[in-house]
Amino acid sequence: MKAQIIDGKAIAAALKDEVRARVAQAQEQYGRKPCLAVIIVGENPASQVYVRNKVKAAAYVGMDSRLITMAADVPEEVLLAKIAQLNAEKAVDGILVQLPLPRHIDEDKVIDAIAKEKDVDGFHILNVGSLWTGKSCSVPCTPRGVIHLIKTTGVQISGKIAVVVGRSNIVGKPVAKLLLDENATVIMAHSRTADLKAIVGLADILVVATGKPGTVTGDMVKPGAVVIDVGINRRDDGSLCGDVDFESAAEVAGYITPVPGGVGPMTIAKLMENTLECFIERNERR
Ligand code: NDP
Numbered sequence: 001m002k003a004q005i006i007d008g009k010a011i012a013a014a015l016k017d018e019v020r021a022r023v024a025q026a027q028e029q030y031g032r033k034p035c036l037a038v039i040i041v042g043e044n045p046a047s048q049v050y051v052r053n054k055v056k057a058a059a060y061v062g063m064d065s066r067l068i069t070m071a072a073d074v075p076e077e078v079l080l081a082k083i084a085q086l087n088a089e090k091a092v093d094g095i096l097v098q099l100p101l102p103r104h105i106d107e108d109k110v111i112d113a114i115a116k117e118k119d120v121d122g123f124h125i126l127n128v129g130s131l132w133t134g135k136s137c138s139v140p141c142t143p144r145g146v147i148h149l150i151k152t153t154g155v156q157i158s159g160k161i162a163v164v165v166g167r168s169n170i171v172g173k174p175v176a177k178l179l180l181d182e183n184a185t186v187i188m189a190h191s192r193t194a195d196l197k198a199i200v201g202l203a204d205i206l207v208v209a210t211g212k213p214g215t216v217t218g219d220m221v222k223p224g225a226v227v228i229d230v231g232i233n234r235r236d237d238g239s240l241c242g243d244v245d246f247e248s249a250a251e252v253a254g255y256i257t258p259v260p261g262g263v264g265p266m267t268i269a270k271l272m273e274n275t276l277e278c279f280i281e282r283n284e285r286r
Pocket of ligand 1: 142165166167168169170171172189190191192193196209210211212215230231232233263264267
């Protein structure tokens with residue numbers, strides 16, 4: 001194997017330790033701990049694992065957390081009323097609603113009901129607008145983690161060609177904007193891209209977030225490229241894999257993230273950082 005592995009687990013652990021130290025400092029300064037409220041609706045097993053990990057991470061970094069569970073058939077108004085209550089609570093600094101939500105609930109309406117300054121996921125329309133117009137805002141956790149991982153390689157982003165495969169609101173689009181902010185020349189590819197191999201082959205930095213195993217194989221990767229695999233897919237045997245064929249891509253890339261142990265742990269570490277930053281901002285504004 002030629003590529004160096006980007007150890008997301010270790011990098012996330014170091015970031016959590018850093019956040020933990022900053023939480024202790026902020027607690028001393030402001031007289032209380034940051035508090036993250038996590039709402040989960042229904043019993044999606046993957047969502048339950050994510051939520052458990054978020055609550056565990058909050059405890060690790062020294063934050064309070066509140067886990068609010070709601071039945072899958074909870075009326076939308078009840079969820080919105082809960083968010084309104086958390087928005088008004090002084091002691092709550094961050095609010096996260098685990099996605100996806102059951103079909104009868106309007107996801108956009110729920111996200112936009114969260115107070116902008118407590119939107120630790122950075123999905124609120126005002127935070128999205130702020131991100132795209134270069135104003136200070138909550139930046140979505142996974143894209144923020146992706147940039148952090150790229151930076152740990154020491155490879156300069158500025159001036160490089162970055163290809164992002166996938167254009168979702170939660171991953172592809174914000175990753176592209178953050179790479180643009182780092183002065184990369186950004187190309188976005190998606191399911192209608194005519195010649196994905198030709199486009200991927202241009203990438204000095206490649207971020208793949210399609211939810212489709214094998215979207216990128218080694219023969220598509222530019223030698224020496226930084227490859228960040230955001231995908232989390234479950235194989236028939238229960239094991240996890242990304243959207244990139246790791247074995248073949250690692251023969252060609254310069255740096256590559258594994259799945260699991262790449263982007264996943266960073267998402268949670270960045271959530272902790274976002275929550276801390278919301279806490280500090282709210283206290284500073286008083
Ligand atoms: P979405 O399904 O919302 O978006 C997938 C994107 O990939 C779409 O833009 C789609 O194109 C594009 N796409 C699908 N198939 C292909 C293909 N064959 N070639 C090129 N482009 C393709 O997914 P998400 O962005 O929400 O998630 C992507 C992956 O990342 C998933 O595996 C998810 O589990 C994972 N994920 C991981 C996180 C982490 O913490 N590590 C966090 C969030 C997501 P089009 O727009 O044309 O349909």
